[in-house]
Amino acid sequence: xxxxxxxxxxxxxxxxxxxxxxxxxxxxxxxxxxxxxxxxxxxxxxxxxxxxxxxxxxxxxxxxxxxxxxxxxxxxxxxxxxxxxxxxxxxx
Numbered sequence: 001x002x003x004x005x006x007x008x009x010x011x012x013x014x015x016x017x018x019x020x021x022x023x024x025x026x027x028x029x030x031x032x033x034x035x036x037x038x039x040x041x042x043x044x045x046x047x048x049x050x051x052x053x054x055x056x057x058x059x060x061x062x063x064x065x066x067x068x069x070x071x072x073x074x075x076x077x078x079x080x081x082x083x084x085x086x087x088x089x090x091x092x
Contacts, residue, residue: 008083015079022075026068031060035068037075 020037027033030047044064050057 012080012083015083019072019076019079024068024071026064026066026071028063028067029056029060031057031064033061033064033068035065035072037072039069039072041065
């Protein structure tokens with residue numbers, strides 16, 4: 001039983017490390033952002049047409065970042081669900 005728990009713990013750790021190293025791309029109205037699984041924004045690309053519309057640009061950046069963060073949340077839920085789904089007897 002202990003070996004099984006250690007194996008599951010290692011798999012969870014590996015899955016978390018993979019998630020953190022994955023890049024997620026969020027897009028909204030001419031703005032593209034790349035966010036690492038650690039939730040660090042690592043790139044922002046802006047369509048030049050938005051440069052004259054500051055308010056629209058700000059909104060688009062927020063939407064794109066939130067889109068990428070939502071992808072991280074979804075992936076994390078899917079990944080960890082593999083492990084916690086079968087552990088109801090352990091209080092998870």
